[in-house]
Amino acid sequence: MIHDAIVIGAGHNGLVAACYLARAGMKVCVVEKNDWIGGAAVSRELYPGFTYSNCSYVSSLFRPEIMRDLELPKHGLQILPYEGGAVFQQGGGYLGMFRDHDANRREFARHSRRDAEAYDIYARDILRFCRFIRPMLMRTPPDPSSLRPRDLSELLWLGKQMGALSERMRARMVQFWTMSIADFLDEYFESPVIKGYLAVSAIIGTALGPMSPGSAYVLLHHYMGDVDGNVGAWGFARGGMGAITRALTDSLKAAGGEVRTGQGVERIDVTGGRASGVVLANGDVLRARRVISNMDVKRTFLRHVDEAVLPGEFVRRVKTFKIRGSSGKLNIALDSAPVFPALPEGAPNVRGDLHFTDSIERMERGYDDWKAGRFSRDPFQDVMIPTMIDPTMVPPGKHFMSCFVQYAPPKIEGRDWTDADRDAFRDTCLNQIETYSPGFKDRVLHVEVRTPRELEAEVGLTEGNIFQGELTFDQLLFNRPVPGYAQYRSPIRDLWMCGSSTHPGGGVMGAPGRNAAAEVLREAGMKRGMRDAYAVL
Amino acid sequence: MTTLGHFRTPLLQTPFHPRTAAANVLSRWGPWGGYMAALCFGDVDMEYTAIRNAASVYDLCPMVKYRIAGRDAAAYLNRLTLRNAATLPVGAVHYTAWCDDDGKLLDDCTLFRNGPDDFLICCQERHLPWLLDSAEGFDVQVAEVTQDIAALSLQGPCSASVLAAAGFDVEALKPFRMARFAFAAGEVTISRTGFTGDLGYELWIDPALALPLWDRLMTAGAPWGIRPIGSDALNLARIEAGFIITNLDFVPAHQALREDRPRSPLEMGLGWMIDWDKGHFTGRQALLAEKQAGSAWALVGLDIPGNVSAEGSILYHDKRTEAGFVTAAAWSPALKASIALAQVKARNLPGGNLWVEIYALRELQYVKLMLPVTVVERPFFNPPRRRATPAGRV
Numbered sequence: 043m044i045h046d047a048i049v050i051g052a053g054h055n056g057l058v059a060a061c062y063l064a065r066a067g068m069k070v071c072v073v074e075k076n077d078w079i080g081g082a083a084v085s086r087e088l089y090p091g092f093t094y095s096n097c098s099y100v101s102s103l104f105r106p107e108i109m110r111d112l113e114l115p116k117h118g119l120q121i122l123p124y125e126g127g128a129v130f131q132q133g134g135g136y137l138g139m140f141r142d143h144d145a146n147r148r149e150f151a152r153h154s155r156r157d158a159e160a161y162d163i164y165a166r167d168i169l170r171f172c173r174f175i176r177p178m179l180m181r182t183p184p185d186p187s188s189l190r191p192r193d194l195s196e197l198l199w200l201g202k203q204m205g206a207l208s209e210r211m212r213a214r215m216v217q218f219w220t221m222s223i224a225d226f227l228d229e230y231f232e233s234p235v236i237k238g239y240l241a242v243s244a245i246i247g248t249a250l251g252p253m254s255p256g257s258a259y260v261l262l263h264h265y266m267g268d269v270d271g272n273v274g275a276w277g278f279a280r281g282g283m284g285a286i287t288r289a290l291t292d293s294l295k296a297a298g299g300e301v302r303t304g305q306g307v308e309r310i311d312v313t314g315g316r317a318s319g320v321v322l323a324n325g326d327v328l329r330a331r332r333v334i335s336n337m338d339v340k341r342t343f344l345r346h347v348d349e350a351v352l353p354g355e356f357v358r359r360v361k362t363f364k365i366r367g368s369s370g371k372l373n374i375a376l377d378s379a380p381v382f383p384a385l386p387e388g389a390p391n392v393r394g395d396l397h398f399t400d401s402i403e404r405m406e407r408g409y410d411d412w413k414a415g416r417f418s419r420d421p422f423q424d425v426m427i428p429t430m431i432d433p434t435m436v437p438p439g440k441h442f443m444s445c446f447v448q449y450a451p452p453k454i455e456g457r458d459w460t461d462a463d464r465d466a467f468r469d470t471c472l473n474q475i476e477t478y479s480p481g482f483k484d485r486v487l488h489v490e491v492r493t494p495r496e497l498e499a500e501v502g503l504t505e506g507n508i509f510q511g512e513l514t515f516d517q518l519l520f521n522r523p524v525p526g527y528a529q530y531r532s533p534i535r536d537l538w539m540c541g542s543s544t545h546p547g548g549g550v551m552g553a554p555g556r557n558a559a560a561e562v563l564r565e566a567g568m569k570r571g572m573r574d575a576y577a578v579l
Numbered sequence: 580m581t582t583l584g585h586f587r588t589p590l591l592q593t594p595f596h597p598r599t600a601a602a603n604v605l606s607r608w609g610p611w612g613g614y615m616a617a618l619c620f621g622d623v624d625m626e627y628t629a630i631r632n633a634a635s636v637y638d639l640c641p642m643v644k645y646r647i648a649g650r651d652a653a654a655y656l657n658r659l660t661l662r663n664a665a666t667l668p669v670g671a672v673h674y675t676a677w678c679d680d681d682g683k684l685l686d687d688c689t690l691f692r693n694g695p696d697d698f699l700i701c702c703q704e705r706h707l708p709w710l711l712d713s714a715e716g717f718d719v720q721v722a723e724v725t726q727d728i729a730a731l732s733l734q735g736p737c738s739a740s741v742l743a744a745a746g747f748d749v750e751a752l753k754p755f756r757m758a759r760f761a762f763a764a765g766e767v768t769i770s771r772t773g774f775t776g777d778l779g780y781e782l783w784i785d786p787a788l789a790l791p792l793w794d795r796l797m798t799a800g801a802p803w804g805i806r807p808i809g810s811d812a813l814n815l816a817r818i819e820a821g822f823i824i825t826n827l828d829f830v831p832a833h834q835a836l837r838e839d840r841p842r843s844p845l846e847m848g849l850g851w852m853i854d855w856d857k858g859h860f861t862g863r864q865a866l867l868a869e870k871q872a873g874s875a876w877a878l879v880g881l882d883i884p885g886n887v888s889a890e891g892s893i894l895y896h897d898k899r900t901e902a903g904f905v906t907a908a909a910w911s912p913a914l915k916a917s918i919a920l921a922q923v924k925a926r927n928l929p930g931g932n933l934w935v936e937i938y939a940l941r942e943l944q945y946v947k948l949m950l951p952v953t954v955v956e957r958p959f960f961n962p963p964r965r966r967a968t969p970a971g972r973v
Binding site for chain 2: 138162169
């Protein structure tokens, strides 16, 4: 049997692409090396009765157009907005975040009356950037060196978007794309803890510090999503992040598609300059008219394609593509809800993101450790307890805590991580939480620790980079992943890319998968069956 | 555990809350500047009638207030705002506004001069970062004092009589002037200002004395039928008076998401405020350029046929081309007319031929009306008693 398309990797982007292709009438098979589906949008039960969000842990970027096209709500997907959040300060204080605008302003005013009002101007500016960038997410980047009518018209469209802005706004935008988040926040705020909170989105998943130029854009990447029109808001997938890939799998099956787990791809077969199928780890050969890789660009081309069939320049570019791992993760089963004495009783902040890094300086010091090849001694943690909102993941009264940890380098001082390193990493994180939540460690039933080593080995993310390549300006739009290959095609005919290594990048967004499917269908001369991007506000 | 809990009371209560809550029989509240504000105390028609017939009391505490004090206070305000603050006498008030560098409105306000170097800005939105940044190079202190001052608006043709009965003789007080009176252990400042386009006063007092002041006014005003009013009734009165509200009739430049949303004072009918000769002020260059080149928009008052309020309606030129939009509209009980404030593209203004498309709700079903509109002078309603000094006694 020859499949119309084989998709490598049952992560969210692979499944999104597969769904669109199957719905358009293609015979699609998704192959997955793990025994479970999900890639980095995965929920597994690693402790009896507890469902984890093992990798990604919150949702905002996942495009509602895709959810609607693929009927994911019908297949059980629910996104729950979350409340609040807090940064705990050294010395017992805190900065709380509230969904209510006035409550939030008054809380910020406790730290700086000026900042409390500056926040509105800041939020307005960020929203302006979002309005600019959002329409680009669901479009194939134009090739600026091409004279094809479609590339020219897309370039023209891009130019029009730019031209619609005032001169000042254009200048501001270019500043923003290239600045460090620390410098950008200094233009609005004075309070260290407010800046410490707001800088978070600029470093998550990125091997940059808050003082590194280019980090400001990363913040935008985390703000351009929405939960039901609430731009910049984040939420939980009910049932854990695996609910997203479960719904996608059900949608795929309903459209006649197939997912095979437990056998990874050993090699992508190239015959006569075209991708003709894959060879699985067990030796099985699957034939296909096209192969679509949801693996990152390094893994796809440096591990699973014979280098001899690739142009040298392409290989060189893939090798230098920045994909440095910067983070780890702790997934914790808790016997009872942790208590944070700094917070007022009944505060909704525990239903949001909890941080312990109360200044940009501390965050940057954490990055210094990464540069030296060590995990941060005083790490930044983005701690969430989704079970404060989601009743489906654990038994009543118990909790699941997700701790995203930064910074963790791909290698420890140049050598591979050891189990001892991993345990030390775990203890560093648990001890930090214990400082702000006495008795926390006694509540712990089980901890899954994921350093870049585990992220690479289990999920297949090269160097453990959660975005399949860093989101720096030099690696975005028509430069992602490689100039000349930003339109989801590769140098090999019928071998396509659909993962986060491609435009518009990482996060559980689905846009790369959707855009790749659009290109595949366009080339096949088939109807695309997908809606255009919704307007922003 | 700390005792902080903004989440329990996201909206603050004003110092008058014990009285307004007791009077708000329908519990109709809305958020205003971070406070609970009464939208209506039970009967909007009777509340409006109190404004135009007798005396009404409106809780003004949520108005954002900044104290501007220091040797350079007048110079600072001259740089910041459109009118000449230096010529504002001590004990006087003027209505003014301020812009960003592009000459686009940030807010309008009433500016009170309490002393040679002591002013109070009273406005709709919060502006601390802008006011602080603008203070660079001036010997001036800027402080938000919203919570430190309780304010009540007493409006209506009988308001001077009520104040006299309450022991405050304001008969000789001219419009836009203020006077101080001893009250309880402190004092109350009364300015002849307001937002109804009628005879009226605003009372400013230490929050600790708020409730005694309320009680004094209510007792003294009982023979005149004084009653508390909510924002709904006030909104009707202000439309009749032709007054604009920041964020209802224009988007302040600092909040605008779309770059084409901000408006200049020239575009909002506030060009008369601009003192071109007082020296430099923020936005002057841009406004001068706009004055020469012409504005893109104009704020106008509209008279609309029929009796259906045109709220949220779109304006057309020649029934076809979009020419603007209504920002505020009402059936005016005082004028027996359907009136509106609207932003119109300046190029569509000469020659008329303006139409409004109204969706009229007729028992759950909208009916589309296309009606010709007439641009009229503002204020729509401007009774002589508003300015008469001595103030009329009823």
